Ligand code: SF4
């Protein structure tokens with residue numbers, strides 16, 4: 001399982017929910033996930049109202 005990042009709207013909602021600092025930002029846009037840190041808790045997926053973070057099995 002992994003999280004695909006698509007068309008982040010830079011709303012900032014996910015910035016504070018990741019407890020392991022695994023979201024990779026370019027400015028205020030999410031451009032990827034650091035899987036050395038990510039524990040797949042999916043908090044970022046749930047908080048993103050723009051469906052920019054997609055769970056892929
Ligand atoms: S799934 Fe959890 S650990 Fe991984 S980037 Fe999202 S909030 Fe962080």
Ligand code: SF4
Nearest residue numbers: 008009011012014048
């Ligand atoms: S919550 Fe979604 S749209 Fe907002 S910054 Fe995070 S990935 Fe981008």
